[in-house]
Structures are given as C-alpha cells and as structure tokens.
Amino acid sequence: MKIGIDKIGFHTPHLYVDMNNLAVARNVEPEKFTIGIGQEKMAVPPITQDPVTLAANAALEILDEEDKEKIDFVIFGTESGIDHSKSAGVYVHHLLGLDSHARTIEVKQACYGATAAIQMAKGHIALNPKSRVLVLGSDIARYGLNTSGEATQGAGAVALVISADPKIMALEDQSAYLTADIMDFWRPIYSDKAFVDGKFSNEQYILFFSKVWEAYKEKTDHGLKDFEAICYHLPYTKMGMKALKTILDEGTEEDKERLSANYKISADYNRNVGNIYTGSLYLSLLSLLEQKEDLEAGSRIGLYSYGSGAVGEFFTGILQPHYREYLHVEQHTKLFSSRTEVTVPEYEEIFEKTLPIDGSSLELDIEKDPANICLAGIKDNMRQYVNKLR
Ligand code: CAA
Numbered sequence: 001m002k003i004g005i006d007k008i009g010f011h012t013p014h015l016y017v018d019m020n021n022l023a024v025a026r027n028v029e030p031e032k033f034t035i036g037i038g039q040e041k042m043a044v045p046p047i048t049q050d051p052v053t054l055a056a057n058a059a060l061e062i063l064d065e066e067d068k069e070k071i072d073f074v075i076f077g078t079e080s081g082i083d084h085s086k087s088a089g090v091y092v093h094h095l096l097g098l099d100s101h102a103r104t105i106e107v108k109q110a111c112y113g114a115t116a117a118i119q120m121a122k123g124h125i126a127l128n129p130k131s132r133v134l135v136l137g138s139d140i141a142r143y144g145l146n147t148s149g150e151a152t153q154g155a156g157a158v159a160l161v162i163s164a165d166p167k168i169m170a171l172e173d174q175s176a177y178l179t180a181d182i183m184d185f186w187r188p189i190y191s192d193k194a195f196v197d198g199k200f201s202n203e204q205y206i207l208f209f210s211k212v213w214e215a216y217k218e219k220t221d222h223g224l225k226d227f228e229a230i231c232y233h234l235p236y237t238k239m240g241m242k243a244l245k246t247i248l249d250e251g252t253e254e255d256k257e258r259l260s261a262n263y264k265i266s267a268d269y270n271r272n273v274g275n276i277y278t279g280s281l282y283l284s285l286l287s288l289l290e291q292k293e294d295l296e297a298g299s300r301i302g303l304y305s306y307g308s309g310a311v312g313e314f315f316t317g318i319l320q321p322h323y324r325e326y327l328h329v330e331q332h333t334k335l336f337s338s339r340t341e342v343t344v345p346e347y348e349e350i351f352e353k354t355l356p357i358d359g360s361s362l363e364l365d366i367e368k369d370p371a372n373i374c375l376a377g378i379k380d381n382m383r384q385y386v387n388k389l390r
Pocket of ligand 1: 029030031032033035036037111148149150151152184185196197198199201202205233234235236239275277306307308
C-alpha cells in the first residue's frame with residue numbers, strides 16, 4: 001500500500017521586512033543577509049497570529065468535508081508551542097470543525113517535529129488504511145532584536161494530509177535517522193527566545209546530514225543519479241546549499257547541475273519567508289513542487305530533516321501521477337503577492353509587543369489581519385481564537 005502526502009497547505013503572516021533594510025539598520029552589508037545568509041524577506045507575525053492560528057490557516061485551505069470526517073489523528077509539530085500542557089492541535093481541531101472521534105497531540109524535537117509526526121502518521125495509516133492524518137508544522141522563530149540569529153527569524157506553518165494512495169507524494173520505506181545529545185540550539189521553558197551556538201549548529205547540521213546520507217546509501221544502494229531533487233530543512237537558504245555541496249562530487253556533471261538548479265527552486269519560498277522551524281523542510285518541498293512546472297511524476301525527491309539538540313533523518317518520496325493538479329499554486333502566489341512590507345522600526349515594535357503574562361486580559365483588533373483565523377485576545381489566561389468564516 002502506498003502511504004504519503006495527499007495534500008499540502010501553507011500559511012505565513014501578511015507582514016514582512018526586507019532583508020536589505022534590516023541589514024542597513026543593523027550596520028551590515030546587505031549582501032551578508034541576501035547572499036551570505038541567503039534571505040530576501042522575513043515574515044513578521046502580528047500579535048494576532050500565533051503557532052495555533054498559523055497552523056489552522058494552513059490547514060483551512062486544503063481540507064474538504066471528506067477530510068474533516070476521515071481525519072482521526074491530528075499531530076501538531078512545534079517548538080514554539082503556547083502551552084506546556086494542552087496540545088496546540090486541540091485548538092486547531094476545534095477551529096477547523098474536525099470530527100470529534102480523533103486523537104490529537106503535540107510533538108516536539110526542534111525542527112524535526114513535523115517529520116516525527118509524518119512517520120507516526122505513516123504507521124497509523126498502515127494500521128488504518130481508510131483514515132487520514134492531519135500533520136501540522138507551525139512555528140514562530142524568535143532569536144531577538146540585534147542578535148546574530150535575527151536574520152534567520154521567520155514565521156509560518158505547513159499542513160499535510162497523510163493518507164493511503166496519496167495524490168502528491170508516496171513516502172518510501174527506507175530512511176536513515178540519528179540522535180545525539182548536543183547543545184547547538186535550545187529554548188528553556190522560561191524564555192520566549194531561542195539560545196543558539198550558531199557556528200556549532202551549522203557544523204552539526206552538516207555532520208548529521210553526512211551521517212544520515214551515508215547510512216541511507218548503505219541501506220538502499222541509491223546515489224545522486226536516483227534523485228531529481230533533494231530538499232532540506234532550511235533555517236536559512238545558504239545552509240542547505242552548504243550541505244548539498246558536500247555530496248555533489250559523488251555525481252556526474254549532469255547530476256550536479258540538476259540538483260543545484262532544483263535546490264535553488266526548492267529554496268525560493270523559504271528565501272521569502274525565513275525560518276519556520278519544523279515546517280521549513282516541507283515549505284522547501286512545496287516551493288519545488290509549485291515552482292518547477294516540468295517536474296515529472298515518478299521523480300524521487302530526497303528530504304533531509306534536522307532538529308537541533310539533535311535528531312536528523314534522510315528519507316524519500318516519489319511524486320504521484322497528476323500531482324500538480326492537487327497543489328494550491330494560485331492561493332500561494334496570492335498569499336505572497338498580497339503581503340505588506342513593514343519598516344524596520346515597525347517590525348521592532350511588532351516584535352516587542354507580546355501577550356500579557358500576568359493574568360490580565362487583552363482584546364486585539366483582528367480586522368487589520370486578513371487571515372481567516374486569528375487570535376482575538378487573552379482572557380483569564382486563555383487565548384481567544386476566532387475563525388472569521390464561522
Ligand atoms: N557578502 C556576501 N557574503 C557575506 C558578506 C558579504 N558582504 N558578509 C558576510 N558574508 C557571509 C559570510 O562569509 C558567511 O558565509 P559562510 O557561512 O559561507 O562562511 C555568511 O555570510 C554568514 O556570516 P557569519 O557567519 O559571519 O554570520 P553570523 O555569525 O552573524 O551568523 C548564523 C550566521 C550563525 C547562521 C546566525 O544567523 C545564527 O546563529 N542563526 C541561527 C542558527 C541557525 O540557523 N543554525 C543553522 C543550523 S541549526 C538548524 O538548522 C536548526 C534551526 O532551524 C535553528
């Protein structure tokens with residue numbers, strides 16, 4: 001039985017800051033951010049968007065009535081969750097009006113969360129071929145103003161329906177994974193900003209990639225010639241390129257050209273959104289599928305997932321016949337083109353504006369936010385969500 005990605009949705013906030021302007025404000029050459037880091041625009045989440053609303057908005061565009069009935073497992077991957085106890089998935093389950101006979105959980109392992117969710121979903125479908133699983137990868141990446149990580153912030157969510165006989169991509173069974181206890185990036189529960197050892201995190205990302213790639217090759221006998229493209233977790237777009245470059249010499253000139261060209265396409269959405277942590281790999285996959293019109297069904301795509309701390313995995317999928325018909329290219333083109341640019345001072349003001357943590361109430365103006373699902377405030381320590389379509 002084929003199991004894999006049946007649908008992919010995506011959402012990012014309607015505001016962004018231009019990396020050239022951020023560079024000028026931080027007194028660095030714009031090329032450091034646009035070439036050295038490889039980012040053009042950074043999504044800026046208004047206070048009316050949080051990981052719950054981003055995920056719910058991403059799922060809203062893909063689910064039909066049949067999905068709502070058949071989804072019996074919601075797995076929410078995040079590393080910027082809003083509650084230490086209650087799963088963010090339960091809010092999304094309600095906001096989307098899913099059938100109540102469902103399991104709903106949140107999973108965490110830095111940017112690896114959504115991949116863990118997908119693998120869990122695959123097992124669930126193998127046992128329950130008629131059901132569908134909603135996997136959500138949603139995060140707001142916050143390092144802080146004027147920090148070295150600032151240029152690698154971002155916000156957004158990806159929603160995936162995992163099912164039998166998937167319309168977009170069948171996941172293959174062979175995969176290679178690795179865990180090691182390292183402190184390259186972490187966020188203690190008392191902090192709303194990540195702590196990071198930037199250089200060490202870059203080294204570990206590449207080291208994990210080389211280990212899982214070698215292990216994968218041993219298991220499968222596959223090499224670069226077997227891949228149309230390899231998509232990466234992209235904390236910033238230069239990072240995946242650095243990892244890809246370490247293996248390009250294993251292939252022919254043709255392999256090098258194909259994989260480099262397709263890498264560029266797969267990084268395009270990420271270049272314009274920033275790091276969305278656990279959804280980043282799937283945003284990269286979406287960028288490739290939606291922007292490379294001649295990508296043929298039957299192609300094998302490699303996927304490298306990395307979650308600091310750290311867990312890495314290399315796995316693969318095969319594009320299904322007519323997969324393009326099931327993408328939401330128009331909606332995503334509109335989502336990108338209708339965004340509003342904010343100045344650096346405006347971005348800083350939005351960044352500093354956070355919800356009260358002293359139990360006081362706050363009502364937010366959701367009319368300024370074009371998203372269908374918004375955070376309308378906080379009352380009695382409970383976040384108040386609104387689905388404007390209901
Ligand atoms: N023109 C072109 N390039 C320039 C330039 C210019 N004028 N000025 C600098 N550069 C280049 C540098 O040469 C460097 O390139 P290389 O990496 O290829 O050498 C690049 O720009 C970045 O410069 P620095 O290394 O000096 O940048 P930095 O130290 O200020 O910060 C960073 C870079 C460490 C990635 C930092 O942004 C950071 O800590 N980010 C968060 C951590 C992160 O994203 N880690 C990635 C792996 S961990 C992971 O993947 C999990 C996750 O999601 C967090």
